[in-house]
Amino acid sequence: MNIIRKASTTILRPQFNYQKVILFPGDGIGPEISKAVIDIFDSAKVPIEWEFHEIHKKRVTEQGDLITEETLKQVKALKYALKGPFETPIGKGYRSINVTLRKRLQLFANVRPCKSIKGVKTPYPGVDVVTIRENTEGEYSGLEHEVVPGVVENLKIVSYNACQNIAQYAFEYARANNRKQVVACHKAGVMKQGDGLFLKVCDDVAKNYPEIEFSEEQIDTMAFKLANDPTKIDVMVMPNLYGDIVSDLCAGLIGGLGLTASGNIGKDCEVYEAVHGTAPDIAGKNLANPTALLLSGIMMLKAMRLNDYANRIENATYQVLEEGKFLTGDLGGKSTTTDYTKAIIDKL
């Protein structure tokens, strides 16, 4: 945390047009990659000011959350937060941090853009897809029971309201980000009522966005297309479980979780995060790749309509990755976190 505190003092500028944003630096490599983001944003003169908050190792609320009421309130007040990776403590009596954030802040959508990075070799060049996943219900409602010994049931819940929220968000996202197509993924042939409802709502919402081409695809067919030729796919919207699977599959297409941004969207606030782990094996050694958190931060800037800053940092990052002279170990390079960060800053 020390480096963070120090770094943060250097960027506190008492200017009234600076917007405050929350930062949860995280565990393991979290502080190092957070510092990289702070430094890069600082060099790009992004008009935001970080407010640091902690996530605890023990429950701090009645409900067993690892995050205080004050912090939750503050996230809502400031609207935007960036979050590094967190260790999940093992044991009972508390809720995972992601569940807390999602439930308490009603973050109903998870958004994961995946774009091929020149310089990172994969069998899938030219990918540029976005997965928009319903984040609150579906198979993840936690409703399960044993009917008789040896027979268990899991209830998948699909509600009109949640479908409406996610469909609307998907089209708004497409419009705001200048995307041309939205495809709804489902298995309405099997789950005629549940996925059928999801599909019907998407279909209805699509009518309000005539400039965006709308289509539907069965989830298995979509999985085939993504694994075979993902280059024709644009924005995808889908229920919880499918989104969980597809967003990871897409991350795999571009080289893994170390390169993918993620945003959790609610009506009141948005939490952007690196979805990779805390990497305890390399923590504190200046070896971590900060790209996922950086791209998440860039996504946040776009949501804040600070597009000029976002694009400038994004271009610099892609250039450094493409040139391949300052890559971190996970990408086959030999550079340190600070070298890579400096290379991006030099390109700004």
Place this chain on the structure above:
Amino acid sequence: NYLQRPGEGALKNVTLIPGVGIGPEITNSVRTVFEALHVPIKFDVLDNFNFENDDSKKQLRKNECILLGVMTEKNQKYTDNYKFYKYLDLYANITFAFSFEGITQRHHNTDIVVIRENTEGEYSGVEHEVYPGVVESIKVTTKQASLRIAEYAFEFAHLSGRKKVTAVHKANIMKLVDGLFLQACREVAQRYSFIKYEEMIIDNCCMQLVKNPTQFDVMVMPNLYGSIVQNVVAGITGGVGMAAGASIGKDHALFSQGCRHTGRDIAGKNVVNPSAMLVSSTLLLRHLGLPNFADQICRAVQHTIQDKNIKTKDIGGNATTDQFTSEVIKSLGR
């Protein structure tokens, strides 16, 4: 060599359902190749098969083996293959996906077999509206069905000399239903100590499949994950036109493409790739104790694609279905 029991060369009856979409084209290809080889099989063709019709259903039980194109009930948008699985209790669905040199594909040196529970899970079809605007779909998992699919997967791995079985699940979220499935897999795994057993969460599994698929061998999983993973493994190898498959139960066996799609977009245009169906038909031939015909067809398909460079559009060529089929016939007997 295969030494037949006396009389094994007699004609065997196999039910053939061409179905809809690309079904008639791919099953036709199989029929032409079988004729050219004088395979001792007589097809009982059910052209207008219909589950509403009791006569149809009776005929379905008549023969042990069925060759199926694609099934969709009238006015239905999506495939209806599930009805066969339920009716005949074809609980194990198997899809083969392996790299085939000479065609466009994303990954090389891959050889994966996906074994999918075919009768329950999300496909149990129990759904209702609990409140206006709120729908519940029930995923049902039973110990019995989980055990028998796990059993099938390990038995398959054993009998085909495979080294590893990976169980795919989401038990961190669906603690009870996928937990039960995993428990069954672990139970069976213990009895096969000479086969490596691993578990992987479905989302990570799909990421691994597109990044590093050579780590996988035999995979076993519940119904819906199976549907997704079959398609991913087809996608990373030669596509759905190359992946063969079958659905097997105690009394019947149904052979169709490994990924079950109607293919309305390409149906009737003479561009469909019949390879997956041809290879599936060789699974049928082996199942009936006719391995020599199976070998010949496999070699002919391979020769056509690799040596003659004759390929359909989906795998990077421009041959029609008919051209491809006649080249396969010309390559027989090698």
